[in-house]
Amino acid sequence: MTTATSPAGRRLAVAASLARRAAPGTLGLHLALTLLAAGLPVAATWLTKLLLDGLVGTATTGHLLTLGTALALTGMAAGAQPHVTQYLRGELDRRIGLLAQDEVFRAVEGFTGLRRFEDPAFLDRLRLAQRSGGSPYANQALDGLLGAARAVVTVVGFLGSLLVLSPPMAAVVLCAGVPALLAQVLLSRRRARMLWDLGPVERREMFYGDLLSTVEAAKEIRLFGTGRFFRERMTGEKRTANAAKRSVDRGEVRTQGLLALLAAAVSGGGLLWAVAAARTGALTPGDVTVFVAAVAGVQGALASLAAEAANAHQALLLLDHHVAVTSAGPDLVRARGEVPPLRSGIELRDVWFRYSPDHPWVLRGVDLRIPHGSALALVGLNGAGKSTLVKLLCRFYDPTRGAILWDGTDLRELDVSRLRERIGAVFQDYMHYDLTAHENIALGDLAALDDEERLRAAAARAGIHDRLARLPYGYRTLLSRMFFMDTEKDDPENGVLLSGGEWQRVALARAFLRDARDLMILDEPSAGLDAEAEHEIHTSLRHARQGRTSLLISHRLGAVREADRIVVLAEGRVAEQGTHAALLAQGGPYARLFGLQAEGYRGASDDTAALTGGGS
Template sequence: MSSATKRLRRATATRIGPLRHLPALFRLAWSTSRALTLLSVGLRLARAAVPALMLYVAKLVVDTVVAGRADPAGAAGAGAWFTAPLQRHVELLIGIEFALALASDLLGRATTLVDGVLAERTGNAITLRLMAHAATLDLAQFEDPAVQDGLERARRQVAWRANPMGQLLGQLQDGLTALSLAVAVVAFLPWLVVLLVLALIPAFLNELHFNRQGYRLAYRRSPERREGDYMRQLGAGAETAKEIKLFGLSGYLSARFGILADRALQENTRLALRRAVAGGLFASLGTLAYYLAYLVIALRTATGTLTLGDLTFLTGAFLRLRGLVEGLLLGLSQLSGQAQYLDDLFTFLALAPRVRAPAEPAPFPTPIRDGFVFEAVGYRYPGAERWAVRDLSLTIRAGEVVALVGENGSGKTTIVKLLARLYDPTEGRILLDGRDLRDYDPDVLRTRIGVIFQDFVRFDLTAGENIAVGRIEAQDDAPRIEDAAGRALADTVVERLPAGYGQRLGRRFEDGVDLSGGEWQKLAIARAYMREAEVLILDEPTAALDARAEAEVFARLRALALGRTALLISHRFSSVRRADRIVVLGDGRVREAGTHEELVRNGGRYAELFELQAAAYR
């Protein structure tokens, strides 16, 4: 195979390859609503036959009128014409054409209605599938910028999600109409169709080229588009408004967004200008082909080879055929262009998680007998040179309250994520009751672990729902929600809300009520109580609480941890000193471990940090 042939095949695969996803989109529409899909196809098949029929009836009308004018009875006067049998023939033909026109309009409106409903239902199905698949991906994948760019492009496809489906069916309809017209034209002048197709192919190839260029530009600009969206969110978000005003950042953010937007506008404009110029030049070839055909048809009519009805039919059919073939070729190029974006959607949906459940997961131990053991565990974030934890050996015994302390970057939160199997170790292994954590189903594992991170989510839902997310299947269990709130000291927060547990929180919606940082944190702690998990992990759970609230929360937290395994991360040594055992981390390794009293007596890093905090209160 020659190099030129190979390049041609690669170019064809690049342009047409994404069309392979169209059958999957059709199957999705079919599974969403078989009735609507069949109805849409049926309506388009019916509409496809109407244009050729209308043109042919128009030809018959013209030929009948001309024949009537040539008839001596018709030439005798208007009265003789109206009484002639040809009158009823013409009336019948015009009535048929009128009925076809009405049918075309009604079929068009029905198709628009059906396609609109099918598009929305298919779009909703795609959105749900996108959300469901995103939930299966690993945390490390979400933290990967390349995956974020792919997710951004996939989300954007939901905006026009079913357009390729409607366009594909429209192409089918136009193709059938063009076929019927082409058959009719071929019966008279076969070479006209060949002339038309040859004249329109350059425009088709031009559109393919610029669709590909547009996709490449959009693909390349995905990171900058995300940055622009981030600048817009920062500049106009309720969560950032305080600091934007205090630091006077509005002008800086606007200028930065403007630079990104102007750069995108300039590149898009240059591409659109080149596309318009090239498209105009190639479109003129199609216009030239039409008028050449028009001239030939008119000359043949003048010489008597064709009738006036043939002239009417052929010029109308050729004009319509030109538009249809041009639309088909350009539509195919646009469909190929849109299918490249569709390729992003299905590529994201094909992205497989790396943290997977084994084929035959081990039963989760209930209750946990021995606990967790980290054996020479190491983890390095994708693309990072520094290890988050390395050669980490740690034991967390069942029913034990263990506190992790250490400076920022020492690996505390990474350990939590490894324990919840949000990540899998790069090196080493983690055992639960003597079995590798990877032997268990991660979904089952996470249902048995209650984790509250310092950067917990503030859901713009009701107060009751903000607590219920800890065990969402129990969202209708009001007594359980209220009990969890009471144990976390969040009941007093809810009592002050106008609608109590039914009050929407946050500032995103008009009826929302925002809370202070400490109030939000109490609701987050209530989620841990709501979960009733065997393993409780709290990452800086009292960072936004005052000293009195912190002391009471930890007293209740200690009661919650009875009979459970608990892992506590905090920078406040007044809190961690209540733990059964304190583990001091540094550079991703265990540096010290013991009770508060033991560590203070040892005079190591813990004693140094504790003394620094204690000195601040003297």
């Protein structure tokens, strides 16, 4: 990974490479125009001098007209150039932004595991790299460098003019500009460091802002009256960020104010000298014009050199985040092994796992076999490690010790994309996509995006077809009120919100699109459903599982009793396993849990009997 101490040359090469790949023609034009523009002020000054000296001297009318025309053309070029440059800069911004964003998210897509998404330092880098999509650091850096190059050309041109008129004055003006250059570079370093340090603060601020504006949190925030609490936390974070930025801004004002005073003193002194020299006839009126323009030009160009160099420097430092993300490489060891259809089964062999060395062990030596074609159920108390085991099966993480074998081959030796193509899943924290119903289901298998029949069949099996078909635009209705679809801008019925159970059915329909896969994982697939729907869904799931290898996790033990084998996970180990009947007969943790749940239902049926006048 590249760090903030990478050599500037390497960063520059990255910026140049991005720009060259994104928009070579625009870049070339921008470069040419910038350098041309650099010479314009010097040319205008010398043309003015020659014209003035010609006017007070003996120049012919034709000569004066030529000079006047050249001066007018220079003025026209100087007038048009900023607008063309601005357009070219904008175009470079857009094109480099597109490429930079694509590169960042291509890299993110390449992270096959989940660890990086849980690493706050990496998330900060990602956020800063993401920003480069809007205003690309590469273009800022190149623009800064071009601006600096332009300033150098202008400085050289004017310094040359000053040297002709007064070498000591040229030296004084140059020396007054050098501290400005150094100060700007130091200030930009400080600003880049400040932006990096503020990463976590801004992320928390954003989190509170999101929390206060999402419908998911709105209910609790209103009922618990926590709006003010979160708002104050958000403003607290903003104040912290503001204080850090204010401190850097104040430092800049102090430094730049002092430098501006120095520059004004040098210009004032120079002007007095020029006036005195003109009085003695050492300088012509044209020379005085050149002198005044040169002092102002050199000072302006040096200030702009310092500012542009500082901008370039700051952007190059920030470009490191882009480089860090795009060159982070895979987060899990990549392998190319083919993943043949499952024949024998999946085996967990002494699997130990913890999320990081600072976290406690979640799995502590799990030995488990899921034979091909069998339905295995995993039960256990909250935090027992069931969902973690599912994440290991999908290879979102690798076991810390031990191995998971697919027909005897370690998952680490298989191509992870191929492996995932063989898995269908409903996760406990399934996604609600702010997309149409059609797309929400089709995301389970993009090959079905244009296959209405398959989507409808999956929705029907999940018991959600009728509901979706009745929506204002049927399956094409947006399942969100987050934004408008282009086609429905004036329609008040745009966007529909589904209930929790309905969303769960949509997630199931998404999984049903993949149910021909070798391994079907269902992590709490019916947690949000009513009793009738749960029964109906489990019947459907049983059909889907028939003859397939499946792993079902559920806290409702009634739903898992028909599994071929039930595995009880406790404290990261397999506490017991067997069929429902065998486990009940064994009288262990499963029997105890089942007894507790059955007790609840028995109590409920006693209540029902009492209500209807039956029972005791």
